[in-house]
Amino acid sequence: MNRVSKLFQPINKIPKSATIKHKEITSKSQRLMLDLGIIKLASPGTFHLLPLGVRALEKLKSFIDKEMHKINAQKLALPALTQAELWEKSGRLNNSAELFTVTDRHKNLYILSPTHEEAITDLLASIAPLSYKNFPLRLYQITSKYRDEMKTRFGLMRGRQFLMKDLYTFDIDMKNAEQTYSEVIKGYENIFNTIGIDFNQVLAATGNIGGLISHEFHYTADVGEDKLLFCLNCNYKGNVEVSGMDYCPQCKSNKIMVKNGIEVAHTFLLGDKYSKPLNATYLDRNGLTANLQMGCYGLGISRLLGAAVEVLSLEQELRWPLILAPYKVVIISPKAGSKEEAFTLGFDQELYDNIDQLDGYAGNVLLDDRNHLTIGKRHLEARRMGYPYVIVIGSKATGSTPLYEINEIVTNKQHLLDRNELLQYFRSIQ
Amino acid sequence: MNRVSKLFQPINKIPKSATIKHKEITSKSQRLMLDLGIIKLASPGTFHLLPLGVRALEKLKSFIDKEMHKINAQKLALPALTQAELWEKSGRLNNSAELFTVTDRHKNLYILSPTHEEAITDLLASIAPLSYKNFPLRLYQITSKYRDEMKTRFGLMRGRQFLMKDLYTFDIDMKNAEQTYSEVIKGYENIFNTIGIDFNQVLAATGNIGGLISHEFHYTADVGEDKLLFCLNCNYKGNVEVSGMDYCPQCKSNKIMVKNGIEVAHTFLLGDKYSKPLNATYLDRNGLTANLQMGCYGLGISRLLGAAVEVLSLEQELRWPLILAPYKVVIISPKAGSKEEAFTLGFDQELYDNIDQLDGYAGNVLLDDRNHLTIGKRHLEARRMGYPYVIVIGSKATGSTPLYEINEIVTNKQHLLDRNELLQYFRSIQ
Structure with a gap:
């Protein structure tokens, strides 16, 4: 299972201006890729x-x-x-x-x-x-x-x-x-x-x-x-x-x-x-x-x-062509200690497995299991990373028919779907 | 469809002694890899x-x-x-x-x-x-x-x-x-x-x-x-x-x-x-x-x-670990103008498609379509290349229930199987 908590992604915590050590990084997307731990400058013009x-x-x-x-x-x-x-x-x-x-x-x-x-x-x-x-x-x-x-x-x-x-x-x-x-x-x-x-x-x-x-x-x-x-x-x-x-x-x-x-x-x-x-x-x-x-x-x-x-990125948010996004789907589970957590125990892993088994999604799902952070903070970070689809397990997931919030990051659309609808949704966009 | 006739594989036709231009090639398998068009010396110690x-x-x-x-x-x-x-x-x-x-x-x-x-x-x-x-x-x-x-x-x-x-x-x-x-x-x-x-x-x-x-x-x-x-x-x-x-x-x-x-x-x-x-x-x-x-x-x-x-190769024949063989299966179709050719028209392509669709075989089948060469010559070459399984469409394929000759190159075993048995065979060894 791919978990954000285990991912080697050294996000720059230093104020942005200070991170541009090398004057060569003069484009918004490349600065974002550096700041978000996707690439790292090794020497002038070479990258990890x-x-x-x-x-x-x-x-x-x-x-x-x-x-x-x-x-x-x-x-x-x-x-x-x-x-x-x-x-x-x-x-x-x-x-x-x-x-x-x-x-x-x-x-x-x-x-x-x-x-x-x-x-x-x-x-x-x-x-x-x-x-x-x-x-x-x-x-x-x-x-x-x-x-x-x-x-x-x-x-x-x-x-x-x-x-x-x-x-x-x-x-x-x-x-x-x-x-x-x-x-x-x-x-x-x-x-x-x-x-x-x-x-x-x-x-x-x-x-x-x-x-x-x-x-x-x-x-x-x-x-x-x-x-x-x-x-x-x-x-x-x-x-x-x-x-x-x-x-x-x-x-x-x-x-x-x-x-x-x-x-x-x-x-x-x-x-x-x-x-x-x-x-x-x-x-x-x-x-x-x-x-x-x-x-x-x-x-x-x-x-x-x-x-x-x-070409695709916003000033503060990365965007990828769909076929190149490092992961297609991120699942954000409830915050530790929240009411939602108590009512949705295990939903995140089930959802992960269900989507991971769909044609074209194997290995392309990521669970943001940093449950000590609020949903809002993780959602914002997923947007900055430009993952195409962000699923939030929020308050609507606690009902008798749990509903999940699917956010299409590029179009800014939001859908509230039950499990079957959600799987049908991901099948259809593939 | 992967066809031997289209493969860029410049087999050395020069007498073997002459091909060892560089004294560094002092092992049997590496000489075979050079002679059979799998690698090519670019400069001392670097290879295409x-x-x-x-x-x-x-x-x-x-x-x-x-x-x-x-x-x-x-x-x-x-x-x-x-x-x-x-x-x-x-x-x-x-x-x-x-x-x-x-x-x-x-x-x-x-x-x-x-x-x-x-x-x-x-x-x-x-x-x-x-x-x-x-x-x-x-x-x-x-x-x-x-x-x-x-x-x-x-x-x-x-x-x-x-x-x-x-x-x-x-x-x-x-x-x-x-x-x-x-x-x-x-x-x-x-x-x-x-x-x-x-x-x-x-x-x-x-x-x-x-x-x-x-x-x-x-x-x-x-x-x-x-x-x-x-x-x-x-x-x-x-x-x-x-x-x-x-x-x-x-x-x-x-x-x-x-x-x-x-x-x-x-x-x-x-x-x-x-x-x-x-x-x-x-x-x-x-x-x-x-x-x-x-x-x-x-x-x-x-x-x-x-x-x-x-470690695996013979003096004149390459051998690969099964998981590394460039192709798993080679199909040798009848010689042009032979009786077998007339009776088995299209069998090679059907067989190719059938095996290619099996789990784990996609892209791993190769058709030796150089039909101007005898089956024997192509069979010998497939052995030298060390392809693990060589299927010959020979005289037994002309009967009312066509039988195919499957040669296990490593064990030297031979099987005569009809289409269904053949597919079952490849399923079972996967």
Whole structure:
């Protein structure tokens, strides 16, 4: 049984102003995540994920795994350390200001990888040439990446160690690579639709990664570090890096809007930018070797978590996308010594078990058993934590047909339901 | 549907001797894992985990998560980068030859952590003093660790980047810390019993980690780098590091046996070795602060996978513990153009769906649909891969009541069963 009294969740009791030791925590949601014991700053730009933070992140990882499976992507895991010579071959070694490097005892240079285009292309090259029959091939991983940021800030949104899902695709020609690109984009749209926060897919610059076409997925938010141009005339959307800020590059209209965006995903149609220098080839129908055509598709796992919470949260209260909330349901039992306690003995545990057994709720119920605190205080804390559903066992639970108070935190609705109605309610919202 | 034809599994077709480019791969199982496309060497001591390797590893991770939950341990995730100053405080910075270090753009020194005693103790210190009521506290993570090994070897068993489960426990006094220590040891015994390979829990040296008591869990194997002493007189078991190799340190008998062991887990009762210099305190019943008493408990996730496969495998065939096999069941459909194919059209997919729907089998069935290959060749390959159950749709499947050939790879038993019997069989072995 998951009990709040046992949860390792070191809530900051120090006055808020004093908790912002590091000037990098300049967003409301990240300050809340720190204050509420969900993450903790370890060093500038690196964070301890505490149990609630890990739960949210693992939900996101497993959701992304399922979505990757749907687009026939296979999971692998490449080491964080990549031989620097691979980055020399691609020309990126001296071209990347934010690389952490590591020298081993034999004086060999490695990079602490921010991304793995070189590593995975080398992997494909080392088993080349595979037959054209083996393609398309879609390979992804969810691993920690590293970037020696000049300015770490916004908590999980711009750290020096972060969790990223990176997908790499390999096709036999550009036509197939383009088809793959549009299939992955559809997969991404599905991901962002399911998370349920308004997002914008915009035309983007290819930058250091390179390639032919590139798109970014953004959440709009004040703390967003990118500027996005929206054309009100032709619906064009682009990062201003690629389109300027004065008029729409597509229809030339000046009826435009510029908003701040947090980049949560980035897709690139790479062509042979990596496969050529690293020699990743395949054998075509005629037995001739040719370079593979690639795409790469990043999705910031820890950044998406931080950005989603940033977009949804109130000034003093966290809010999560439903599928990422660390727990779905919190049950608040009566205060010790109250009349309610005497009349509802054991109701909390029964309710816990009933809900926990419903499809999709196993492990997602939390009992706030800190009965020395008032119901009001625990209710307020559950709201601050943003748990989607808060059940209060209050005075209405003492009648001959006990009624429970269900609070929908996002909509602010309240329901008074008996046990069966309550279980039916949770079944129906799943 | 999981199909062998779509699986990214670059089987080495080069003669075996030539594939051992790196002299570090000196064990039969690791050579098999490389040859069969389960792992791939990225640089000395670092490996790409290919899809089958990731599947096995993720099964182990999720199994360990469940076992940690049973002993009330909560999961968190600490960054790989740890500020070097914390290791200065504990005295380990200049005392650890195998540290990878990283310097950031501001000239701050970090270590690429091989273990996290300092980091987690600092985390506890930063929120100290918690009340005595908050303890015992058990916190663990499953993350990549790093070690600049002098000699990388034995594949996943001694790499420079490896996946480790590390648990840290905090208690208010030594009596409670000892109680915790024995509870965790029981949890470990449960883990190793479930995996099902004979293991030895031995008295161990505390070494660089330090502390008061230490035990190791070993699999015995020729490639094991530790020597273990077994007393045939009093049943004492110890690493020779702590006990010498001449006679039993407990009963002084010379009826002893020495075997090679692969260390797969290591437990330490630490006391205040870290909590004192790093100032991790709590508030006792009388309102006084005192140092926390700690334990730490490592379990090598990637090493355990490598070691388990090493112990179980044959010279030319991989074997997995049942709970770690990348897939449980492989279905081999008839060869294209055969009489069997004509009479059993669609049987393979129906069988796949039926088994996939059984409790515990979802996602664990694989269809070998490379029908241009003979059944015999695919059967042989499935054996080499060590998939626990291989179903052949052969000539017996063409009768009025189709019979399927189920091969238990580990026991070498064969069953001829109709559809219902087959499903009952898989239900019963779950």
